[in-house]
Structures are given as C-alpha cells and as structure tokens.
Amino acid sequence: MYKFIEYFIENKRLNYALLLFLLYMGINAYINIPKEIFPNVELDKISVSGKYAGASATNMDKMAVRDIEDELSNINGIDKTETIITPGSFAITLTLNKDANKINLLNKVQDAIALSRQYLPSDMVEPTAKLLDKSKSLIRLSISSQTLSQAELSILTKEVKSKISRIKNISEVSVRGESDEQVSIEINSEAIIAYGLRPENVLSAISDLSYIFPVGDIEERGNFVFVSTANGKTDVKEWEDSILKLEEKYVRLGDIAKVKIEYPQTNTLSSFNNNTTMSLVISKGEKGNAIEIAKELRAYVEKIKPNYKEAIFNFYQDTSIRVKERLDTVIANLMFGLILVFLSMYLLINLRIAFIVALGIPFSFIIGLLFIYYMGYSINLVSLLGALIVIGIVVDDAIVVSENIQRHLDDGMEIREATLRGVKEMLLPVTLATITTVVVFIPMFMLNGEIALFLVLIPIVVIMILLGSLLESFLFLPLHAEEFLRKSHNLVDWVPLQDLYERVLSFHIHYKKTFLVLFLVLIPLLTIFTAKSMKFQFFPNFDGNYIYISGKLDINTPLEDTFKIAKRLRRN
Numbered sequence: 001m002y003k004f005i006e007y008f009i010e011n012k013r014l015n016y017a018l019l020l021f022l023l024y025m026g027i028n029a030y031i032n033i034p035k036e037i038f039p040n041v042e043l044d045k046i047s048v049s050g051k052y053a054g055a056s057a058t059n060m061d062k063m064a065v066r067d068i069e070d071e072l073s074n075i076n077g078i079d080k081t082e083t084i085i086t087p088g089s090f091a092i093t094l095t096l097n098k099d100a101n102k103i104n105l106l107n108k109v110q111d112a113i114a115l116s117r118q119y120l121p122s123d124m125v126e127p128t129a130k131l132l133d134k135s136k137s138l139i140r141l142s143i144s145s146q147t148l149s150q151a152e153l154s155i156l157t158k159e160v161k162s163k164i165s166r167i168k169n170i171s172e173v174s175v176r177g178e179s180d181e182q183v184s185i186e187i188n189s190e191a192i193i194a195y196g197l198r199p200e201n202v203l204s205a206i207s208d209l210s211y212i213f214p215v216g217d218i219e220e221r222g223n224f225v226f227v228s229t230a231n232g233k234t235d236v237k238e239w240e241d242s243i244l245k246l247e248e249k250y251v252r253l254g255d256i257a258k259v260k261i262e263y264p265q266t267n268t269l270s271s272f273n274n275n276t277t278m279s280l281v282i283s284k285g286e287k288g289n290a291i292e293i294a295k296e297l298r299a300y301v302e303k304i305k306p307n308y309k310e311a312i313f314n315f316y317q318d319t320s321i322r323v324k325e326r327l328d329t330v331i332a333n334l335m336f337g338l339i340l341v342f343l344s345m346y347l348l349i350n351l352r353i354a355f356i357v358a359l360g361i362p363f364s365f366i367i368g369l370l371f372i373y374y375m376g377y378s379i380n381l382v383s384l385l386g387a388l389i390v391i392g393i394v395v396d397d398a399i400v401v402s403e404n405i406q407r408h409l410d411d412g413m414e415i416r417e418a419t420l421r422g423v424k425e426m427l428l429p430v431t432l433a434t435i436t437t438v439v440v441f442i443p444m445f446m447l448n449g450e451i452a453l454f455l456v457l458i459p460i461v462v463i464m465i466l467l468g469s470l471l472e473s474f475l476f477l478p479l480h481a482e483e484f485l486r487k488s489h490n491l492v493d494w495v496p497l498q499d500l501y502e503r504v505l506s507f508h509i510h511y512k513k514t515f516l517v518l519f520l521v522l523i524p525l526l527t528i529f530t531a532k533s534m535k536f537q538f539f540p541n542f543d544g545n546y547i548y549i550s551g552k553l554d555i556n557t558p559l560e561d562t563f564k565i566a567k568r569l570r571r572n
Helices: 001-010 011-033 056-071 103-121 149-164 189-196 201-208 236-240 291-306 319-348 351-376 382-388 398-410 413-444 450-455 457-484 495-510 512-531 559-571
Strands: 041-051 078-087 089-096 128-134 139-144 168-175 179-187 218-221 224-228 241-248 249-252 259-265 275-284 312-316 539-543 544-551
Touching: 001 413, 001 457, 011 275, 011 351, 011 457, 041 056, 041 103, 041 139, 056 078, 056 089, 056 103, 089 103, 089 319, 103 128, 139 291, 139 544, 149 168, 149 275, 149 291, 179 189, 201 241, 236 259, 275 291, 291 312, 291 319, 319 351, 319 382, 351 382, 351 398, 351 457, 382 457, 398 413, 398 457, 413 457, 450 457, 495 512
Parallel strands: none
Antiparallel strands: 041 089, 041 128, 078 089, 139 275, 139 312, 168 275, 179 224, 179 259, 218 224, 241 249, 539 544
16 A cells, blocks of 8 residues: 555656546536435335226226235235225335345236236226335426416316426426316206106216226216216217117217316315415436426426416425535535634644645545445435535544644655655554544444435445545645645644643653552542532523523432422422
C-alpha cells in the first residue's frame, strides 16, 4: 500500500487526471441519480390480480378465485395467502418464505395462473402476477370543472391520463374519483301492457342484449332498470335500437322504455377546493429524478391547458418538494461544515492545512456518491439520513494525516520526505480507525423484515462515504500536501500545552501501578457517592396556562414520603 501511495505522489499528472475524472463522474452521477422521497423496495410478496367486469363478488369467487387459489396451493415457498374480492375484481397477496427465490416463485405463480385459465370464463382477461414493491406516488393532479358534466370530465381525465402516461420515467397513473358508466332504462308500463308483455320477460331479455356475458350489474328499482355498461353498448341510440325477443315477439327497446346513460356510481370520491374532481395519482419509475419529472409534469400541464379551457388543473401532494428540501438541507450542512472546518483549521493550525482538509470533504462525498449510484441506489430520505450521520466523521482522516505531515515539515524535513513519512505513519492507525467505525454499522445488514429493506441504505451510505474519505486521505491528500504545505508558524502556539501534557503523561506512566489502583477504586466510589447525593429539586416549566414540575428524587427516599411530596404539590 505504501508503494502504491508513493507511486501516486510521484506521478502527479496521473493523480490530477484521476482527480478531474472523479469530479466529472461525481457531477454526472449527481445529475443522473434518481431522487425520490422513499426508495423503491421489493417486498417478499407477490400480487395476483384480475378483473371480470359486471360479476358480483360471490360470482367472482366461484368463477375464478377458487380455481386460482387451488393451483397456487401446490407451490412450495408460499407462507401465507390473503385474498380480497370486490365486485368485478380480486387481489391475492402471497407472502413468501424467508430467503425464497422471488423470481423463481413469480414464474411458478404465472404458470399456475396459466393452468387455471381453462377453468376461467372465456371472456375474462387472464389475471396478472407481479412482485410487490413499496413505492410512493410522486405527485397528484386534480382535474375539476364548474361547467363539464361527470361524463365529460371522466372522458377528459382519461385523455389527460393517456398523455401523461407516455412521459418518460412515469411508471403508473391511476384515477381517483372516476365513475362507472351506467344505463338507466325507464320501462313504460303502458307500452308493456299494450304489447301484451310480462315485466319479468322484459328484464330477462335486457340481460341477453350483450353478446358477452354478463352485460353488467342489473338492478331494478320500481319502473327503472339500471345496467352498468362494462361490456354492453355505449350509445343511447344503440340501446334504443336494440331488438328484444319477447314471447315470440320482436320489440324495439326504445318503444317500451326510455334510455339514459349516466355516471351515478363512483368507486372513489374525490374533491379539491370544495369542487368535485377527478385526481390522477402519478408515480415515477425506478429511474428518473423526481424533482425534474415534477417540473416536466407541471410544464406539460401548462402546455395542454389551452386545449381544455373548461377544466381546472391543480397539483398537490408533490413529494419532490420534500426531496428538494432534504437535499438542500444536506448540501447546506455540508457547506456549513466546510466553512467551520476551514475556520477551525485556520485558527488552530494554519491556512494551508485548512484548505487541504476542506478540499477533501467534497471529494469524499463524490467517491461515496459514485459507489451509491453504480450500485443502483437513489438519493432519498434514507440515504440523506446516512449522509447527515457521516458529515461530522468524514473530516477526521484528512485532519490527522495532514497535521502529521505538517508536524514533520515543521521539524525541518523536506516536503517530499515529510509527506511520505507522515502518510506512512498514519496509514495503519487511520485505516483501523475507519474500519472500526465501519464495523459499527455492519450489524444493520442483519435486520429482518420490511423495515430492513429501508434501513439497509443507511449503513451502505455511511460505509461508502467513509471508504471514500480513506481513499481521499491516502491518494489525493498527499499530493495536495506536497503542493501546498510549507513550514509555517501557527496562529496558536501549542508548544506549552504539549509540554504540559507530556509531563503529566510521563508522571502517570512512571507511577502507573498506583494510578491503576486509584482508578479501579475511585471510579466505583465516586459512582456510589453521586447516586446517594441525588436530591429532589423542583424545576418549574411554564407552558401556556400550566406549570409542570419536574425534579430529581433521592434513591433512598421512602415510597410513602414520595406520595407525601406529591400530595403537598397538589395542595399547593
């Protein structure tokens, strides 16, 4: 390792070229690395979902879900199965065993769905299976209007959804507040009597109008029949021109009933600023910068607004704002740390060391950022938390190495010899100090459960930045030290303090046995004395109209005396 460091010091052009290359790579990585509120995490779960419009929950269970569950029960590696069935759709969540091969099990689940296809209704779309991940929505877009009807607003929303879905790095766009189209058929009782028909036959004939079964949910209320048109006709004229076969008679539906297409049913209700609205929940993919995507979405909506003059567009719950705020916080802390380190090094040592140490902080973060970027992680709240933890630690290596080089330089050594000796002397202790800090965070990799999938990014960020600090201290800092450090006088003369410390340390080493015995005896005695000297003291804390009393209680105070103190406080 020492020969490697010496080679980098002697080959300055190579060192500077590598430094500039890392700077370019770091800037490129920062621009391209995904930025989001939370990391996308793949859970040990598989979701199986399917739809069959118009079918009730009971029919859905009988026609599809039971057969699929029977096939899934033959797969080894599934710990738990949870099923939710709603009218027209179902969702099966499979929890996998620990350490199971998720991709292999996903393929088996897909094969099981294909095998159960023969038992499913012929017009039902084949259910899908996918690995579950915990990702948060990026932003939400509210689309409302004071003039458009529910049907017109629904059509407009679907059109905007289709356009937004084509934007790069948008993974999913779902609609909240949408309605199911419903046909209202008001049967004319007088017309039925005139044709000599029976009402129950009319209802049966309406259910047979669609060539795909079922036509939808049919509900009868008095003289009205409500039909959801998931698989039926979509135009009022088509419904009215439908021919019903009733008791060997062929009757036009429009002659015995009045048809309307409405949107009264809503799967979800949504409002914004007290206006009925439809909301688009927009999620980003694994790649892409949340901040830039949010800006692109806002610019795109501003661009298409003139095409939808009767619609009101509003963005809300923009998670990219929180990402930017956290990122600005880390950058501000980093810059503030740079300033503090520079000033403290300048006052306590000298200006040149202050410059070298401050220069090492951003390069340590650049090296750590490159590791994180090429490992496939993103900048999010978890990774930023790891960066905040390590900000105060990352400067230690540079301070120790540079100060040791300065010490040899002040003792009269040539700059090259002082640099090589100073680095060589600090190579082992600084490396071991960094490794001990790294080892502290390694147990976080042993966490289990869903929380481990989030927190695992903290030790990764901390370890990568610390290793970056170590590389910077032994590869680039010696070059900077040789270029900038000179023999100089510190602003603060530490020689008297160092001499005093040396005398105290020599005295303790000379009488080491005596001080060791005193240490082993005095520490327990002082601990006991401190515990016994604890008294109950009151510290009033004013908060609005209340006064809170807190204090310290003597450990030898009897319990009944404690209650007396409490009663006296309550009376007062």
